[in-house]
Amino acid sequence: LECSPVHKSEKFWYENAVKFTDNNYEMLKMLVRLVELGTDSLTLSVTVHDIGEFVRHYPRGKQIIETLGGKQLVMALLQHDDPNVRYNALVSLQKIMVHNWEYLGKQLDSVQSTNAKSTGVKVK
Numbered sequence: 001l002e003c004s005p006v007h008k009s010e011k012f013w014y015e016n017a018v019k020f021t022d023n024n025y026e027m028l029k030m031l032v033r034l035v036e037l038g039t040d041s042l043t044l045s046v047t048v049h050d051i052g053e054f055v056r057h058y059p060r061g062k063q064i065i066e067t068l069g070g071k072q073l074v075m076a077l078l079q080h081d082d083p084n085v086r087y088n089a090l091v092s093l094q095k096i097m098v099h100n101w102e103y104l105g106k107q108l109d110s111v112q113s114t115n116a117k118s119t120g121v122k123v124k
Contacts, residue, residue, distance in 0.1 A: 017057035028068060035073040041082040048074050052092030062096055071096050
């Protein structure tokens with residue numbers, strides 16, 4: 001697996017993310033397997049990038065990747081020797097986790113709004 005322009009193309013991911021779920025998630029299982037067994041830094045970097053893009057463009061992507069064990073494998077690459085692998089793993093993990101942060105942000109806003117109403121203090 002090597003980096004090509006299609007890996008960075010918003011249009012590609014928008015149009016094709018759903019195809020990664022075909023044949024009982026065959027393509028995603030292959031990506032997760034590459035993360036698990038891969039030794040080549042370029043392959044690992046591209047693979048975790050692709051996992052992150054899938055998660056970003058497919059509505060249930062986070063759940064699917066977690067079910068396939070991909071989240072834990074991406075987390076393990078945060079300890080990889082190659083800084084490019086670590087960077088791509090971190091960016092991918094951010095995409096996997098972002099939903100939780102959005103939820104927490106909404107919860108925080110709700111709590112602050114409730115507190116402001118009860119105390120009369122506005123929170124910025």
